[in-house]
Amino acid sequence: LRICEAMIRILERRRQFGGVWEMLEDLTRKGYPIPVEAFGVLIKGYGYAGMVEEAIEVLEKMGNLGLKASAGCYNALLEVLVKHNRIAEAENIYQRMLLAGFKPDKITSNTLLHGFGKSGKVKRARRLLEHLKENFIYPDAINYTALMAGLCKAGMPNEALSFVDDMTEDGYQPDVVTYSALIAGFCKAGNLHQAFILFNQMVDRGCLPNVFTYSTLIYALFKAGKAHDAHTLLNEMQQSLCSANIVTCNILMNGLGKEKKMDEARALYDEQGCVASVETYNTLISGYCKKSKLDEAFRLFHRMYVDGRPPN
RNA sequence: CAUGGUUUGAACCG
Numbered sequence: 001l002r003i004c005e006a007m008i009r010i011l012e013r014r015r016q017f018g019g020v021w022e023m024l025e026d027l028t029r030k031g032y033p034i035p036v037e038a039f040g041v042l043i044k045g046y047g048y049a050g051m052v053e054e055a056i057e058v059l060e061k062m063g064n065l066g067l068k069a070s071a072g073c074y075n076a077l078l079e080v081l082v083k084h085n086r087i088a089e090a091e092n093i094y095q096r097m098l099l100a101g102f103k104p105d106k107i108t109s110n111t112l113l114h115g116f117g118k119s120g121k122v123k124r125a126r127r128l129l130e131h132l133k134e135n136f137i138y139p140d141a142i143n144y145t146a147l148m149a150g151l152c153k154a155g156m157p158n159e160a161l162s163f164v165d166d167m168t169e170d171g172y173q174p175d176v177v178t179y180s181a182l183i184a185g186f187c188k189a190g191n192l193h194q195a196f197i198l199f200n201q202m203v204d205r206g207c208l209p210n211v212f213t214y215s216t217l218i219y220a221l222f223k224a225g226k227a228h229d230a231h232t233l234l235n236e237m238q239q240s241l242c243s244a245n246i247v248t249c250n251i252l253m254n255g256l257g258k259e260k261k262m263d264e265a266r267a268l269y270d271e272q273g274c275v276a277s278v279e280t281y282n283t284l285i286s287g288y289c290k291k292s293k294l295d296e297a298f299r300l301f302h303r304m305y306v307d308g309r310p311p312n
Numbered sequence: 313c314a315u316g317g318u319u320u321g322a323a324c325c326g
Contacts, residue, residue: 040318075319110320146321180322187323216323250324282325312326 015049021061028065036067040076047080055080056089059096069100075107082115090115104137110146117150122159129166141172145181152185157194160185176202180212187220195220209240215248222255230255249274250283257287278309 020042027034039058046055055077059069074097081090094104094112104112109132116125125147129139144167151160160182164174174182179202186195195217202209214237221230234252237244244252249272256264274280281304288297304311 035318037318042318044319070318072319077319079319105320107320114321142321144321149321152322175321177322182322184323210322212323214323219324247324252324254324277325279325284325286325 017046017049017051017054020045024065034065034067036062036070037072039067039069040072043073043076043080047076047083050084052080052084052086056093059093071097071102071105071108074100074102075105075111078108078111078115082111082118085119087115087119087121103135104132106140106142109137109139109143113143113147114150117147117160118153120151120154120156120159122151122156139170141167141175141178144170144172145175145178148178148185149181152181152188155185155189157182157185157189157191173205174202174207176207176210176213179207180210180216183213184216187216187223190224192220192224209237209242211237211242211245211248214242215245215251218248219251219255222251227255244272244274246274246277246280248272250277250280253280253287254283257283257290276307276309278304278312281307281309281311 024034039062043055043058046052046058059073059077062069062073074093077093078090078097081087081093090112094108097104097108102108109128112128113125116122116128129143132139132143144163148160148163151157151163164178164182167174167178179198183195183198186192186198199209199213199217202213214233218230218233218237221227221233230252234244234248252272281300285297285300288294288300301311
């Protein structure tokens with residue numbers, strides 16, 4: 001299994017999906033058993049490559065090789081479909097999964113709830129929650145958060161917030177992930193006021209904000225043109241012994257770049273001691289381009305190769 | 313020397 005997965009990954013990285021199938025057919029011909037789990041890796045690989053149709057076809061091709069898809073394969077495919085907002089197809093695959101005799105597990109339910117949320121299907125989500133309970137599968141904090149995060153991405157933070165009551169009735173309190181998702185949802189909707197109400201509420205309830213929570217709010221403050229408040233919150237974050245990570249750095253640089261303070265942004269990045277990611281470079285390049293400093297932008301572009309992080 | 317460690321909830325550029 002390990003060898004099989006490793007080979008699939010290597011071929012995927014080179015976008016040689018044809019080679020993957022050659023290998024699988026070859027193994028079958030020679031009588032080696034192929035572990036079905038390996039196909040989950042392949043399905044995800046197609047997903048990352050944006051080849052959704054091909055991901056769906058993996059199920060058929062498995063049948064051709066005389067193999068039956070596992071729950072993990074169905075879950076992987078559901079995730080690919082949800083990521084690409086193909087919710088009708090996800091629904092279709094889910095029904096096929098049930099027909100094949102699989103019960104939805106935590107991963108299945110999380111993926112579907114996230115997908116229903118992301119496509120604003122509140123009623124369908126409620127129906128799934130009921131169906132799960134009828135089958136003695138009880139939704140937990142993660143299930144509810146997956147749904148709420150989806151709704152937030154759909155620009156429906158108020159609908160998301162309403163599920164806190166359902167969650168509480170089932171005996172679960174929102175955790176730091178739930179709060180961060182809701183805060184991000186209200187920030188995205190431009191309701192910073194409500195975002196900070198939730199921020200204060202979580203602190204009052206003894207739920208400690210983490211780097212996700214702070215980064216979300218710092219990003220929103222910059223976007224609202226409140227650079228000063230963003231800096232204040234950054235200080236607050238550091239005083240609460242929460243250290244910035246690479247995403248926080250990217251957010252700061254993005255914010256400072258908008259203020260056309262690229263030098264300050266670079267200094268800040270060095271000071272935090274973060275290691276530049278592809279996103280870091282993209283953020284900086286984007287900042288320089290907006291300032292029409294193409295020479296600086298290209299300097300960074302070339303440095304990406306030297307750094308071993310080629311442009312995407 | 314190299315590669316890999318199936319699948320699910322929150323933040324940044326594109």
